[in-house]
Amino acid sequence: MFKGLIVVLTILVSGCSVTAAQKEEVTWYFSLATPEHYDVWVEHLEFELSGVRHWYHPAGSMSCCWIGPYGPSGVSGYMEPFPNFVAIQWFSFAEQKFYQRLIEIPANWKKRMMKRAPVVTPRSVRMEPRDTLTFGLAPGGEIVVWMMNQVGNEVELARLQANEMDRNPDIYRANTREYLEEHGEYLKEHGIPLTGW
Numbered sequence: 600m601f602k603g604l605i606v607v608l609t610i611l612v613s614g615c616s617v618t619a620a621q622k623e624e625v626t627w628y629f630s631l632a633t634p635e636h637y638d639v640w641v642e643h644l645e646f647e648l649s650g651v652r653h654w655y656h657p658a659g660s661m662s663c664c665w666i667g668p669y670g671p672s673g674v675s676g677y678m679e680p681f682p683n684f685v686a687i688q689w690f691s692f693a694e695q696k697f698y699q700r701l702i703e704i705p706a707n708w709k710k711r712m713m714k715r716a717p718v719v720t721p722r723s724v725r726m727e728p729r730d731t732l733t734f735g736l737a738p739g740g741e742i743v744v745w746m747m748n749q750v751g752n753e754v755e756l757a758r759l760q761a762n763e764m765d766r767n768p769d770i771y772r773a774n775t776r777e778y779l780e781e782h783g784e785y786l787k788e789h790g791i792p793l794t795g796w
Contacts, residue, residue, distance in 0.1 A: 627678040630733040632671035636785045638662040639736050643688040648680045671733045681709050692778040693791050695768040698740040698761035712746045739793035
């Protein structure tokens with residue numbers, strides 16, 4: 600009986616260690632998105648896990664995608680280790696405004712992202728963690744944060760308001776000229792919605 604108890608405990612402990620190992624094997628990613636026609640230039644994108652690592656990721660120009668078959672998605676990269684702070688600063692070409700926000704990542708987001716969700720491919724459906732945090736940057740300085748592992752199964756986590764910065768937009772004069780050549784007519788027809796994103 601004693602040997603049987605040891606065997607059962609060994610199986611339970613090894614089962615727990617496999618589960619812990621599976622959790623540690625998740626590779627984390629980030630993605631940035633912006634509504635089509637409302638391009639931005641991301642000047643700074645920084646991540647931090649306090650006391651462990653602080654790092655910067657280049658982002659630059661972004662022009663898509665908020666919703667539909669290609670969104671939310673855009674500039675993306677690794678997010679290792681999983682951070683507790685994210686800082687974003689960007690310039691909105693449509694508004695000619697600068698925005699910034701320091702986002703404190705709630706501790707429960709990582710746990711929520713670990714819950715497996717379907718990833719659908721032409722050959723299979725498999726269950727995987729939602730391993731990507733997507734930050735949507737909309738006019739008016741609105742930030743929408745989703746967790747996802749595939750376009751189409753995103754779950755909204757938060758809506759945040761960025762702070763407007765007092766800076767001269769002339770530093771992006773040439774980029775703005777190019778932007779308006781491509782999207783100026785669209786802006787005249789549709790304006791710049793500040794809500795409803």
